[in-house]
Amino acid sequence: MAAAAGPARLVRCGQKDELYRAGLRNGAGTALRGLAGARPWLEWRREVELLSDVAYFVLTTLSGYQTLGEEYVNIIQVDPSKKKVPSFLRRALFISLHTVLPYCLEKALMHLEHELQVEAEESRAPENPPALGFPSRTFARSWIRRWAGELTEQQKKTASQVVYVLKQSIPLLHRLHLAVFYIQGTFYHLSKRITGISYLHFGGLQGEDQSIRSSYKFLGIISLFHLLLTIGVQVYSFKQKQRARQEWRLHRSLAHQK
Template sequence: MVMAATQKRRLAFATAPTIIRANQKDSYYEKVVLLKQVTDAISVLKGSAFTHTHSQAIERLVKFIYLGVTTLVGARTLGEEYVDLHYVSRDGRRLPNLIRRLAFVLSYVGGPVLLKWFFAKLVQLTEIRSSESKGKHEGIGHLQAMKQKLLVSANKTVRCLEKVDWGDMLNLHLALFYFSGKYYQFSKRFFGLRYALGYRIDPRSRQAKGNYELLGLLIMTQLAIKYWLKLGGLIKDAETDGGNHDHDVEKGDFITKIPEALPDDDSDVLINLSNPKKLPYIKGSSRNCMLCLSPMKDPACAPCGHLFCWKCIFDWCKEREECPLCRSSLKEAQLLPLR
């Protein structure tokens, strides 16, 4: 009877529509209100060039500030207050302690950066070990040969991790949320932070989950089609090259053929004007971006004729649809990359 009474007193878990409304409210206050205020403050202290070149770090700082003054200290966010949500454990019988909340905040804010660092170090370590093993004389014993095979396997694993589309992994997690109504963020799933309603409801009048299951089904269908086509392309490529690539890997030539698992920020830059041979028709100080004040990377031209780094002007257009120099109308679709 005690267990039945406890079950009766337990608050009901929140459903997907309620959690999404809370998240939308939090996103507005975090990414529109707080981010703008912090960016303006940093611009006054460090200048606009600093804010544009460190935009991602500023966004992470804003996330930490917002969650630090709410979730971390045991308070509710504005979105959670808006729909009356409370954090509970996986079974809904306990409140998450400080360590669990701290782990969630740190992983949510710094998780992507930590993963990038980890895989970069993993690639570096496997390449160093492979170079050391390859540099030794060929009269190797059985143990050394086994070590070489393990290094080959490690590099193959890194190659597979490199090809993983982490955006698709997040979409898969989102689809699972639409089906079950649990854990909108992956960090909450990992640390077991669920939402419960802060008020009692009559189970007979409890609203259904809505049509969010349909959204989950659409995401799953999209991912299935995407990877079916990708698998077909891989099979076709394998039949074309006859497996020569794998043979080269077995020989130990993989060190120069595997790109880094998680590239640096500039690794995907096609044109860097710090190299005088790139776009030599752009002369002198005109090669510098007027937003970051550095040599332009992947220069883009606005309709008014002014040149900027592609990333700098693209980020600028997200906030203001005007040229930062002449204030003429400018939209993202009007930017012209120079080649």
Template structure:
């Protein structure tokens, strides 16, 4: 007879406990690491914490506190070693990996000679919009977990890992948790809608003014408010962070440029008349 599926409230309690311990471990690791490697402490602490618990077929401290155990899709067996390892790596590095893939796709589109400039602009804006929506995808998954149950981490859902109770739950389904899930879901959808609207706005801008200086208050490259505008030798204007950052070709006309040809506009404000 299969054990009962874990209630969303118990899964949330376990996740909160484990997140607290992982953050404490990350703070300790950050003090031992050089300052320029300190950002790596958080994913490393997550991997170490799960290595000595989940990978050893043991409950984490949070799971033990809530009385839940990880199981595979049959609800009768522990997840395989491969599933557990993959879920740990996805939880620790999944977002960074996704962003790297998107950046690589963006560079491939920028340097593509097979695409027309209009198509390049469209693809670049779509990639930027998807990149902005990455945190919202995680929020949507978490909201669905609040509403219908299941793991909070996307990595566990991808590897078909779930939870069951090994002792009676402290409480039944919490109504306020379902309400929190609905509110979180609505907020995530609104944020995604804003990103899509901004992407469409910038696509319309590039279609209407493909060869003119951008007079919008938003930078076409990063879709953010343009601060410290700079002009390229092709005549198009972007914010300083993009010109001196990852941008290597003009996002409007695809003209290559070097950092020493970028000219800051000290007394120019986008949108002024």
């Protein structure tokens, strides 16, 4: 007999997988630091963590096996039909969304924000030498630098605002997804929600999660209220900063006139 896995099992599965992934990342980082030294490890630490996560899911999910967390709680992945395991393409898409996409998005936003700040500093003080930033060792980084240099001042301001909004919105999106998971109890990871991968539980007591599902729903409602409060505080803070900036510009213009 099989039944839909409850939120308690999914949380335990995610925590167990994260524990083993952290151990794999630490082991790979220790090996790199021992072979190449501390400086290369600091420079390539994020890439080593990405390769460790990809290797973990390739050896388990992509190869058609359960992860260690799934074995721990005795659950198995199924596609939206709930009758068969996800296809190879669906599993590969999940791994890309779960590991590669967050890395690429984080790096792109970080380097774009850096290049926009460098461009703004150079436009304010063109006589000063350019600030030292990230070493340009990738094509993507060089392309971002060239693209940022071709933008107008207004476009740079708009791009900076977009980067700021994205950096603030991504954690809020994850919190919203987690609150929805607490209420519905189906998709613990956002990548699984996008790909439609859910879980079935085999063996044991099929209704053991029903007794605590109401507690998870209550936790989800509290999380939603807390998220709305956080968004309200951030919007208020943003408006206060905008008002202070406008008042400072007005004060500066009046001072120049005097």
